[in-house]
Amino acid sequence: MTAISDNTARSTSSPYGEAIRQALYAALLSAGLFFFFIGLESTQDISNRLILRSHWGVLATVVALVAIGRFLFIAFVLPAVDRRRANRGPIAVVAEKDQSFLRRHRFKIMIALLVLYPVIIVSTVGMQGSLKWVNNFGVQVLIYVMLAWGLNIVVGLAGLLDLGYVAFYAVGAYAYALLGTHFGLSFWILLPAAGIMAAFWGVLLGFPVLRLRGDYLAIVTLAFGEIIRLVLINWRDVTKGSAGISGIPKITFFGWFDFNVSSPNYIGKVFDIPTSGAYYTIFLYYLILALALLTAFVTIRLRRLPVGRAWEALREDEIACRSLGINTTNTKLTAFAIGAMFGGFAGAFFAARQGFINPESFVFLQSAIILAIVVLGGMGSLSGIAIAALVMIGGMEILREMQFLKLVFGQNFTPELYRMLLFGIAMVVVMVWKPRGFVGSREPTAYLKEARAVSSTFTKEGHG
C-alpha cells in the first residue's frame, strides 16, 4: 500500500533530490531510534557500579548504512521496479521455445551442480576443510529441502495447514535411533521402517482432523506435534527422556564398507586410502541428496496421477471435489501419510547423521521454520522451496561465518544470534515483493504454452 502512495509523490520531483531528502529523513529517524538501542549501553564496572558506555562509532555506522540504503532504494530500486511494472502487460503469454537454453535446462543444471558440489569443495579447500562446507551447508540445507518438500505435499498441494510436521521427523528419528541401538538393524532396513511408522502416525493424526480446515486444523496439528515431543520427554524407559539417545549406529554402504575407523571394513582399508572424517560427510551428503531428489521425484509423479490432482483440487474446493466423485477422506489421509513418510525418512537420516538425538531437536520452532520455507518458496513450487531453504538455512549458516561483523558491532556481537532476524527480514521482503512466494505461480501438470495473468490466482469468478 505504501508503494502506491509513494508512486504519486515520486513522479513529480527529480529522483535524486527526492532520494537525498528521504535519505536524510531516514538518517534522522534511525539516529533518534537507535540512540538508546545502540548508542548507549548500561553495564557494570569492576566494582559493580552501573555505568553508561557509549558506542558513537557503531551508531554512526548504522545511521550511515540506513541513509545510504534509503538513498539507493529511492534513487535506483524503485524506478527500476516501476519500469518493470510498466513494461509488463496485463497478460503475457510466454511461449516455451522463447526460453533460453539455461532456463529450459535449469533443473538438470541445478542437479548437476548439486552432484558436483562436494567435488568442487574438496578440490578447492581440501579434504579436511571440506567438512564444514559439505556438512553445515550441504547436508544441513538438504535436510530442510527434503523436510520442506515433504511438508509441501500436505500444505502446498493438499492445502492442509500442518503446524506439527516436526512430529513425523521425530518419529522417524526415534524409530531409527531405538531400533538401531537395541537391535542393531541396518539403516537400509530401518529407513523404510521409519517412513512407514511416520506414515502410520500421519494417518493417525489425519483421522481426527478430517473435518477440520484452516485455523482449526492448524491448532490441532500444533498440539499433535507438542504431544509427540512431550511423550518423548516423559516416556523415559524407552526414550531416555531429555537425556536423549546416543551411540546411534553410523550408516554403512550396504554392508560393503563402512565409516568406523576401527572396523575391518573401514572405507580407508577397503580402498587403501588415508583415514579421514570427510568420507562419511560426503557419503551423507549424497545420501540426503538422493532422498531429497526421491521426494521431489515422487511429488512430481504424484501430481500427474489422480491422487495428486485430487490433492490440488481439494485445496481449491472441497465441495466440488466431492461432487466429482473424489473420496475426500482417503485423499486427505494419503496426503498426511505420504507427507509424514518423507518426514520420517528425513528423521532417520538425521538420527544417523547426528549419532545422538534428544527431544530438543523436535521443538515447534522446527515446524515453524519448515512451514516458513514452504510458504516463502511459494506453496507448491519445488524449485521455490529449494531456493527458500537455501536462503534461510544457508543464510543462517553463513551468519556464523560473518565474524568480521564484530569489527563493526563490537567484540560482543555474536552474528548467529541474529538468525531469526534473517527469517523476519526474508518474510517481510518476500511478502512485500512477491506475496505468493519466490516462485508463486503454479505450473500446470500439462500444458502447451503458459499464460500468466497478474491477478489470475486471486480471481474466483470472472465477469462475463
Added chain:
Amino acid sequence: MTGQTPLLAVEKVETFYGNIRALNGVDVSVNQGEIVALIGANGAGKSTLMMTICGAPHARAGRITFDGTDITAMPTHEIARLRIAQSPEGRRIFPRMSVRENLQMGASLDNMQYFDQDVEKVFALFPRLKERIDQRGGTLSGGEQQMLSIGRALMARPKLLLLDEPSLGLAPLIVKQIFDAIRELNRTEGLTVFLVEQNAFGALKLAHRGYVMVNGAVTMSGSGRDLLANPEVRAAYLEGGRH
C-alpha cells in the same frame, strides 16, 4: 410418460440445516431422456435439493432413488460414481488449475481411456474452451467458467446432469449459447438434464417439464409450455422482465 420408472425419483424429501428445515417434503421425478426445470425464487430451496440429490447434505426424511438404487444415505463420492454429474451453484471450477486440468478432474478413473475423445466433444460443444485450454480457470470470464463447469460435469459421461443456475450473471447471448448446448446434448445424445433456474422463461422454454418450488416445497408442476402459459407462474416469475 406414465408407467415408466423414472431415472431419478425424489420422494417426500426433507433436508435440514441444523434445526432449520430447508426442504419440506419434496417430490420430483426425472425420466430418462428428459430436460426438467425447477424454478423458484431466491431461497426457495432449489440448490438445497440439488445438493441433497448429491448427498451433501443428506436428506433427513424421504427417499431418493436413482436408476433403481436407493442413494438417500450414500456418501457423495459414491453417488457421483453412479454417474450423476453436477455443475453446482457458483460453478466451483478449480481457479488455479488450467482448463485442461479442470476437465481431467471431471473425468472419472473408469473412463480415462475415453479422455481425449470426451475432451473433443466438450470442445465441439464449447469452442471457446478449446482456445483457452491452458489458461487458469480463475482467469476465465463468467460465461467461460460456466461452460467449463458444464464441460467438467460432462467428462464424467453422466447419466444425469444436474445444473444449478447455469445462466446466473451471464450476458443474454452467452445464456443462449449455453441453453442451446444443453438442448443439443439432450437431442443428440439423449442426455437427461435436471436444471435449476431463476431465469424461468428460458428454462421453461428449454425444458420438457417443470416444477415450481416455494419455501422448500413443490407447489406446481407440468409441461414447460403449460407452466409458461400459467397465469400464476407468469405473475410470479415472468412478468417484470425476463431475468
